[in-house]
Amino acid sequence: MERPYIICHMLTSLDGKIIGDYLKEERSAYFTDLYEKIHGQYNSKAWICGRVTLEEHFTFGHKLDLSDENIETIPRIDYVANNDAKTFVVAVDPFGKLGWTENSIAPWNEHRLEDHIVEVLTEQVSDAYLAHLKKMGISYIFGGKDQLNFSIVVEKLKKLFSIDKLMLEGGGYLNGSLLNEGLIDELSLILVPIVDAASNSVTLFETSSFLKSQPVNFFLKEIEKLNDGGIWIKYITKTV
Ligand SMILES: NC(=O)c1ccc[n+]([C@@H]2O[C@H](COP(=O)([O-])OP(=O)(O)OC[C@H]3O[C@@H](n4cnc5c(N)ncnc54)[C@H](OP(=O)(O)O)[C@@H]3O)[C@@H](O)[C@H]2O)c1
Incomplete structure (x- = not known):
């Protein structure tokens, strides 16, 4: 399978939480800034993110009103809207819920570029949503009929957008x-020296009713001490 090298780049509390009140502590700002800086250092032309994260930080829960549109059936065929785009944000949005109003995300700090949006959908998405994406000039690819198969998704990212290195964020x-x-090659983990201690917040890797879970081995590649007691750990999943 021809696919990008995939680096999961994340920041967690000491107890593995990716969200929570620990991020509001003054000390956390240094680590969240560093997260962005390290993202830039990887020099990757694409990052991939889940619908919930994108809704929280980029579309801010905006809902599209597509009810009036009288839309013909649109074939479930991948659509590349911008052949000139140099960098990409890949939005995993199986049912087309994200309320995009532009076809790119503007840089929000010095380590981010203007990223063209590529939506990852299932065939269950509505015709009205597909028509909206086309109107906006947003690219989209299908990752399955009812459920997403990420092996197919990442192969398409390589083939259609020449993405060789993908940041999973x-x-x-x-x-x-x-x-x-089995699609993660490397983990880049910034460990913030705070315990969040909330039992109901999201951790680094979650499962759900449609995701089976099994232990996955990681092997230490590099470790770097950060200021203020933090650590940047790099693990790989294959030793050869
Ligand atoms: N600390 C960090 O480094 C870091 C980095 C990124 C995000 N975050 C935080 O993480 C939080 C959100 O995390 P989250 O885990 O709840 O949400 P998420 O991974 O951002 O999004 C989950 C959604 O993505 C879609 N999705 C994911 N896997 C799928 C699959 N296998 N098949 C089909 N759809 C799939 C589904 O969308 P539908 O519900 O539409 O079906 C699912 O509900 C946010 O608060 C964000 O701030 C932290």
């Missing part, structure tokens, strides 16, 4: 999905 359910399909 959460949240926990998306990370868990790729982990379960």
Whole structure:
């Protein structure tokens, strides 16, 4: 299978939480800034993110009103809207819920570029949503009829957008999905020296009713001490 090299780049509390009140502590700002800086250092042309994270940070829960549109059936065929795009955000949105109003995400700090949006959908998405994406100039690919198969998704990312290196940037359910399909090559983990201690917040890798889970071995590649007691750990999943 021809696919990108996939690096899961994340920041967690000491107890493995990817969200929570620990992020509001003053000390956390240094680590969240560093997260962005390290993202830039990887020099990758694409990052992939789950619907919940994108809704929280980029579309802010905006809902599209597509009810008035009288749309003909649109074939479930992948659509490349922008052949000139240099960098990409890959949005895992199986049922087409994200309320995009533009076809790219603008850089929000010095380590991010203008990223063209590529939606990852199932064939269950509505025709009205597909028509909206086309109107906006947003690219889309299909990853399955009812459920997503990420092996197919990442192969398409390589083939259609020449993505050789992909940053997997959460949240926990998306990370868990790729982990379960054996698609993570490397983990870049910033460990923030705070325990969140909430039992109900999302961890680095989650599972759900449609995701089976099994232990996955990681092997230490590099470890770097950060200021203020943090650690940046790099693990790989294959030793050869
Ligand atoms: N600390 C960090 O480094 C970091 C990084 C990124 C995000 N975060 C945080 O993580 C939180 C969200 O994490 P999350 O795990 O709840 O959500 P998520 O992974 O961002 O999004 C989950 C959603 O993505 C879609 N999805 C994921 N896996 C799928 C699969 N196998 N098949 C079909 N659809 C799939 C589903 O969308 P539908 O529900 O539409 O079906 C699912 O509900 C946010 O609060 C964000 O701030 C933290």
